[in-house]
Amino acid sequence: MTQNLQSTTTLHNGVHMPWFGIGVFKVEEGSELVNAVKAAVKHGYRSIDTAAIYANENSVGQAIQEALLENNLSRGDLFVTSKVWNADLGYEETRAAYEASLNKLGLDYLDLYLIHWPVQGKYKEAWRALESLYKEGRIKAIGVSNFQIHHLEDLMKDAEIKPMVNQVEFHPQLTQAELLQFCQKNNIQMEAWSPLMQGQLLDHPVLQEIAHKHGKTVAQVILRWDIQQGVVTIPKSTKAHRIIENADIFDFELTREDMDRIQALNANLRVGPDPDNFDF
Numbered sequence: 001m002t003q004n005l006q007s008t009t010t011l012h013n014g015v016h017m018p019w020f021g022i023g024v025f026k027v028e029e030g031s032e033l034v035n036a037v038k039a040a041v042k043h044g045y046r047s048i049d050t051a052a053i054y055a056n057e058n059s060v061g062q063a064i065q066e067a068l069l070e071n072n073l074s075r076g077d078l079f080v081t082s083k084v085w086n087a088d089l090g091y092e093e094t095r096a097a098y099e100a101s102l103n104k105l106g107l108d109y110l111d112l113y114l115i116h117w118p119v120q121g122k123y124k125e126a127w128r129a130l131e132s133l134y135k136e137g138r139i140k141a142i143g144v145s146n147f148q149i150h151h152l153e154d155l156m157k158d159a160e161i162k163p164m165v166n167q168v169e170f171h172p173q174l175t176q177a178e179l180l181q182f183c184q185k186n187n188i189q190m191e192a193w194s195p196l197m198q199g200q201l202l203d204h205p206v207l208q209e210i211a212h213k214h215g216k217t218v219a220q221v222i223l224r225w226d227i228q229q230g231v232v233t234i235p236k237s238t239k240a241h242r243i244i245e246n247a248d249i250f251d252f253e254l255t256r257e258d259m260d261r262i263q264a265l266n267a268n269l270r271v272g273p274d275p276d277n278f279d280f
């Protein structure tokens with residue numbers, strides 16, 4: 001299936017989204033972040049995932065500008081995602097939050113803009129704002145994050161445009177089988193956040209055994225497992241050698257048995273908040 005780091009999935013509106021990207025949660029504004037994003041682009045990454053709440057859009061924007069120049073790329077070569085934070089959910093508020101993110105990033109459009117969390121009673125107005133920006137041609141694709149099946153069903157009752165992406169916590173201990181099936185049936189692209197479970201899975205014996213068999217690292221096995229089952233993945237690292245390592249997953253294939261063994265590690269364990277029970 002996926003051939004290389006720049007291979008894309010086609011969203012239901014025809015937009016091409018890379019299967020692989022870099023996430024930048026918990027990386028503050030500054031040179032460490034700028035260098036990480038630049039290293040990623042230099043080594044072939046084309047997708048960057050940030051959010052207003054990460055408070056690092058200025059540095060992401062700086063890195064994008066420098067990376068485009070240094071690698072002789074144009075804006076259209078990159079796929080940039082940001083997210084509207086909970087405090088800004090509302091028609092006017094969300095439109096204003098989009099402008100604020102664009103300003104910080106120094107961009108005139110985003111490839112993907114997501115509702116970060118399904119705050120009850122708030123996400124439908126925010127979705128209307130995303131739909132309006134999309135229809136005005138200001139965003140290439142719109143989606144949601146941390147939506148469970150019932151949130152998606154509720155949103156789609158009133159939505160004019162179906163979400164193109166749902167970005168959720170997804171790793172071998174939280175395999176989200178029902179949600180994945182629902183999204184695939186509805187042509188909503190699943191995207192994995194904390195794909196490495198924030199580093200907590202790297203010494204898992206089953207994953208180590210599979211990694212050893214393929215001459216790969218555990219991180220590479222997990223990320224390969226994502227894309228082999230049609231899930232976009234965005235591991236975070238600020239270390240150049242890991243940025244390179246994480247992306248080096250296009251020269252091997254997990255067997256059906258490997259895939260099933262990883263799937264069987266599911267324990268419905270989260271590192272992040274439960275979308276049905278969060279309070280922020």
Ligand SMILES: NC(=O)C1=CN([C@@H]2O[C@H](COP(=O)(O)OP(=O)(O)OC[C@H]3O[C@@H](n4cnc5c(N)ncnc54)[C@H](OP(=O)(O)O)[C@@H]3O)[C@@H](O)[C@H]2O)C=CC1
Nearest residue numbers: 023024025049193194195196197198199219235236237238
């Ligand atoms: N929509 C949402 O609600 C959320 C979205 N996200 C997005 O998903 C992205 C990824 O998730 P995140 O929570 O950052 O966690 P990840 O699962 O990507 O894990 C990141 C951690 O693993 C370490 N790491 C990365 N690669 C390797 C490697 N090859 N070997 C060993 N350790 C490694 C990193 O350390 P180091 O940097 O030192 O290499 C870091 O500590 C975020 O950055 C963000 O963009 C995340 C959380 C919530």
Ligand SMILES: O=C1CO[C@H](CO)[C@@H](O)[C@@H]1O
Nearest residue numbers: 025051053054116272273
């Ligand atoms: O993406 C994320 C990381 O930051 C937030 C907290 O500050 C999380 O809640 C969110 O899911």
